[in-house]
Amino acid sequence: xxxxxxxxxxxxxxxxxxxxxxxxxxEDTTSGLTDLVDDRIRNALNRHxxxxxxxxxxxxxxxxxxSSGLEPEAVLSAARKAAAALADGTAQIQLPHLSGGxxxxxxxxxxxxxxxxxxxxxxxxxxAYRAARDYSSEISQSTVSLLDVDRNxxxxxxxxxxxxxxxxxxxxxxxxxxxxxxxxxxxxxxPGAHKGYEFFDEIDIEGVAAEAARQAVTxxxxxxxxxxxxxxxxxNGFGGVIFHEACGHSLEAASVxxxxxxxxxxxxxxxxxxxxxxxDDGTIPGAWxxxxxxxxxxxxxxxxxxxxxxxxxYLVDKLNGxxxxxxxxxxxxxQDYTFPPVSRMSNTFIAPGTDTDExxxxxxxxxxxxxxxxxxSVNPVTGEFNxxxxxxxIVRNGQICEPVRGASLIGRGSEVIRNIDMVGMxxxxxxxxxxxxxGSIPTDVGQPMIRVSEITVGGRK
Amino acid sequence: MDFAQFSAAAAAYAHENGISxxxxxxxxxxxxxxxxxxxxxxxxxSAQVEGVSLCxxxxxxxxxxxxxxxxxxxxxxxxxxxxEAAEFSGDETEETLYTGGxxxxxxxxxxxxxxxxxxxxxxxSVEQIGxxxxxxxxxxxxxxxxxxxxxxxxxxxxxxxxESEGSMSVFSVNVVAKDGNGKKYxxxxxxxxxxxxxxxxxxxxxxxxxxxxxxxxxxxxxxGHYPVIFDRSQMTxxxxxxxxxxxxxxxxxxxxxxxxxxxxxVASEAVTLVDDPFYKDSFFPCAFDAEGVPxxxxxxxxxxxxKQLLYDRAAARKDGVxxxxxxYRSSYDAPVTIAPFTFYMKPGSLTPxxxxxxADKAVMITFMKGAHAGAxxxxxxxxxxxxxxxxxxxxxxxxxxxxxxxxxxxxxxxNITDVANDLTVNTEDGISCCxxxxxxxxDLAVAGC
Numbered sequence: 001x002x003x004x005x006x007x008x009x010x011x012x013x014x015x016x017x018x019x020x021x022x023x024x025x026x027e028d029t030t031s032g033l034t035d036l037v038d039d040r041i042r043n044a045l046n047r048h049x050x051x052x053x054x055x056x057x058x059x060x061x062x063x064x065x066x067s068s069g070l071e072p073e074a075v076l077s078a079a080r081k082a083a084a085a086l087a088d089g090t091a092q093i094q095l096p097h098l099s100g101g102x103x104x105x106x107x108x109x110x111x112x113x114x115x116x117x118x119x120x121x122x123x124x125x126x127x128a129y130r131a132a133r134d135y136s137s138e139i140s141q142s143t144v145s146l147l148d149v150d151r152n153x154x155x156x157x158x159x160x161x162x163x164x165x166x167x168x169x170x171x172x173x174x175x176x177x178x179x180x181x182x183x184x185x186x187x188x189x190x191p192g193a194h195k196g197y198e199f200f201d202e203i204d205i206e207g208v209a210a211e212a213a214r215q216a217v218t219x220x221x222x223x224x225x226x227x228x229x230x231x232x233x234x235x236n237g238f239g240g241v242i243f244h245e246a247c248g249h250s251l252e253a254a255s256v257x258x259x260x261x262x263x264x265x266x267x268x269x270x271x272x273x274x275x276x277x278x279x280d281d282g283t284i285p286g287a288w289x290x291x292x293x294x295x296x297x298x299x300x301x302x303x304x305x306x307x308x309x310x311x312x313x314y315l316v317d318k319l320n321g322x323x324x325x326x327x328x329x330x331x332x333x334x335q336d337y338t339f340p341p342v343s344r345m346s347n348t349f350i351a352p353g354t355d356t357d358e359x360x361x362x363x364x365x366x367x368x369x370x371x372x373x374x375x376x377s378v379n380p381v382t383g384e385f386n387x388x389x390x391x392x393x394i395v396r397n398g399q400i401c402e403p404v405r406g407a408s409l410i411g412r413g414s415e416v417i418r419n420i421d422m423v424g425m426x427x428x429x430x431x432x433x434x435x436x437x438x439g440s441i442p443t444d445v446g447q448p449m450i451r452v453s454e455i456t457v458g459g460r461k
Numbered sequence: 462m463d464f465a466q467f468s469a470a471a472a473a474y475a476h477e478n479g480i481s482x483x484x485x486x487x488x489x490x491x492x493x494x495x496x497x498x499x500x501x502x503x504x505x506x507s508a509q510v511e512g513v514s515l516c517x518x519x520x521x522x523x524x525x526x527x528x529x530x531x532x533x534x535x536x537x538x539x540x541x542x543x544x545e546a547a548e549f550s551g552d553e554t555e556e557t558l559y560t561g562g563x564x565x566x567x568x569x570x571x572x573x574x575x576x577x578x579x580x581x582x583x584x585x586s587v588e589q590i591g592x593x594x595x596x597x598x599x600x601x602x603x604x605x606x607x608x609x610x611x612x613x614x615x616x617x618x619x620x621x622x623x624e625s626e627g628s629m630s631v632f633s634v635n636v637v638a639k640d641g642n643g644k645k646y647x648x649x650x651x652x653x654x655x656x657x658x659x660x661x662x663x664x665x666x667x668x669x670x671x672x673x674x675x676x677x678x679x680x681x682x683x684x685g686h687y688p689v690i691f692d693r694s695q696m697t698x699x700x701x702x703x704x705x706x707x708x709x710x711x712x713x714x715x716x717x718x719x720x721x722x723x724x725x726x727v728a729s730e731a732v733t734l735v736d737d738p739f740y741k742d743s744f745f746p747c748a749f750d751a752e753g754v755p756x757x758x759x760x761x762x763x764x765x766x767x768k769q770l771l772y773d774r775a776a777a778r779k780d781g782v783x784x785x786x787x788x789y790r791s792s793y794d795a796p797v798t799i800a801p802f803t804f805y806m807k808p809g810s811l812t813p814x815x816x817x818x819x820a821d822k823a824v825m826i827t828f829m830k831g832a833h834a835g836a837x838x839x840x841x842x843x844x845x846x847x848x849x850x851x852x853x854x855x856x857x858x859x860x861x862x863x864x865x866x867x868x869x870x871x872x873x874x875x876n877i878t879d880v881a882n883d884l885t886v887n888t889e890d891g892i893s894c895c896x897x898x899x900x901x902x903x904d905l906a907v908a909g910c
Binding site for chain 2: 041060062338457
């Protein structure tokens with residue numbers, strides 16, 4: 001991607017003003033978006049994103065400069081800007097020669113989206129559209145987005161590390177709209193993987209589209225969700241968004257290191273109910289949130305965050321690790337070269353427990369069964385979080401009863417993870433995009449069905 | 462190779478290969494950021510990113526491809542991808558290049574960054590100003606400045622060439638406070654200026670501290686239906702979340718519920734919504750939209766009646782009307798959608814205090830979060846994590862937290878009974894394309910304890 005002598009010259013410039021560490025991140029990414037509405041292609045976009053980011057540390061402060069393009073001058077210019085911004089004296093460190101090459105690949109790809117004909121992409125999107133529309137005459141519209149990314153990265157550091165990786169991802173997002181009179185309701189499914197287009201041969205596209213349509217039609221005939229505090233059974237799969245928001249973000253070093261998390265200084269303490277074991281595993285083959293190496297070049301790993309309720313690990317990147325006196329946990333990620341990386345999640349899930357789904361539902365006298373969940377957000381300082389229920393049902397006397405429309409669930413992370421008092425056995429992960437200071441990145445959330453003994457349900461009734 | 466050289470090379474390639482209709486959309490963004498934590502320098506960064514999107518029209522059909530690689534070798538690939546995309550694009554077969562119109566003169570806003578050192582010095586003082594302002598404020602204030610400049614250009618094979626530029630300096634301050642029981646509260650203040658020297662840092666810190674400590678003692682309210690006051694920042698947020706319901710293409714595709722509603726009453730009489738690309742507080746005023754069509758001011762809702770939707774060229778062709786100049790691209794590589802420029806609700810005559818008195822008992826919302834999942838323009842439904850104050854006898858009695866406010870945007874427009882006189886655009890703790898005064902909504906659901 002960039003000649004070794006250019007990288008070495010750029011690192012030399014980067015450390016020339018007193019940096020104790022320098023890193024070059026180069027990226028060459030092609031991506032495709034095939035976006036269909038009303039059975040016609042609304043957008044077929046092909047993007048080529050290419051550029052470099054240079055980061056230098058001096059103790060706890062850092063400077064970052066990025067530029068589009070990968071010509072030698074773009075790389076050297078970014079290095080000069082980062083060094084000028086740091087301006088902390090003269091060169092302090094000796095640079096070893098760079099050595100290395102492509103990293104070990106755990107995510108083999110047979111058909112990258114960048115090599116698939118547009119005609120084939122269009123045909124696939126149309127199949128999904130047709131299946132959603134055919135589900136019911138109440139489905140008035142469907143939108144389908146096919147996304148493919150072929151991301152090639154190179155990381156070179158003042159420690160002498162030089163490593164490259166190719167990250168290929170594919171995803172389909174299907175929205176179905178059900179209408180009656182002056183009302184619309186929607187359903188959504190969005191499976192994805194760290195794989196090429198072979199992923200779409202592995203899943204049942206028509207089945208996924210029908211599932212989105214089923215949600216929309218069910219919600220069209222549902223009443224409003226109740227408002228107030230009550231027990232909630234949250235189903236597996238995207239239900240794992242509760243851990244992602246209530247706890248995961250607050251374990252990221254970017255918040256923890258500066259004391260800006262309610263979990264700062266809690267390592268080794270019991271922070272959750274002992275039913276809760278939570279894992280962030282960036283190594284799962286082919287999983288949406290997996291990467292061979294993080295965006296600082298560290299080989300990925302499996303991180304046990306909480307074990308039987310006890311906080312075992314944070315998610316740590318190199319810079320915040322300095323403030324915390326901790327090594328990186330290979331958690332450093334970024335959307336692209338325009339963002340300096342920070343600690344982020346990968347595939348994060350609550351591990352299977354010992355309760356059956358029947359026992360969980362059966363234990364609720366009056367409450368909510370949250371079957372399909374949407375995204376959310378959190379303020380790690382206070383732990384206040386929210387996430388959306390897209391499809392809910394009232395539970396009465398241990399039985400799942402009538403469906404109710406979407407509502408947000410809110411609470412404080414440190415309180416709510418103590419309220420997870422039942423954990424089911426059937427673990428499932430689903431895919432999302434996670435937004436934070438280093439941009440939007442692919443992550444999995446997951447869990448078996450769980451019970452939260454009490455949480456605020458933001459309904460309308 | 463810069464954009465001019467790239468354009469020339471693209472023209473040569475198009476000529477050689479018999480490609481007659483194409484358009485280039487160029488964007489160049491540069492930014493400098495500086496942030497402090499606890500009175501110490503934390504981060505300095507700079508970014509220089511440029512990209513170009515090519516749109517080819519083949520047999521009346523349009524296809525796009527984009528790149529950040531400005532070199533000769535990229536040009537054939539870019540044309541090949543855009544032309545392949547055109548082959549498969551929609552059912553539209555009457556796409557043409559836009560050849561130009563009558564453009565208003567706009568004053569380009571240029572940020573003066575000459576006193577960067579002085580600005581940094583002032584940011585370093587934020588910690589002490591915050592700690593002195595209130596004893597409950599915790600050490601570790603964060604403050605930052607971003608100077609952002611964005612330039613874009615459109616050039617096409619029909620001879621159109623347009624350029625625009627805008628810039629702003631955005632200041633932010635983040636404050637954490639702690640009450641007697643050790644419970645933490647967090648808020649921030651953000652403000653943008655065309656000239657960073659005009660920024661009153663002490664005032665910004667003061668506002669961030671005031672907003673944070675005002676939350677101390679907050680508790681939920683009982684779940685139920687309440688009259689709800691959205692302060693101007695949160696009514697602005699509502700307009701931003703739901704602005705796509707006024708997009709004609711969303712309406713045409715059944716993704717907005719405003720189909721067939723033009724000329725009808727869709728909101729209470731207190732509501733007038735205007736889209737003004739030339740609004741005085743806009744940092745990026747622009748005489749043309751993402752398709753090169755001249756921009757203009759338009760009233761979308763007047764005294765509750767839907768006057769018109771927002772159009773780009775394709776949606777306008779479908780409805781047999783003119784484009785309103787609302788084609789929008791969030792970035793050079795993003796698809797063209799439809800969006801307002803500066804979209805605001807016209808102010809009424811009451812002061813916010815008079816509006817509170819009129820409400821008598823209400824929940825006032827001053828903060829909402831989670832709109833990307835908890836609100837949907839296709840259905841109009843929202844259920845959002847919120848904070849604010851309980852109003853009784855027309856006065857604030859205490860802070861409120863851990864509540865949600867839920868309803869439907871279309872119904873809420875009908876239920877806005879009063880609009881205050883405190884309209885702001887673009888400056889109140891969030892950089893937005895929207896603006897609103899404080900409003901009173903007669904009935905929304907609040908979930909609390």
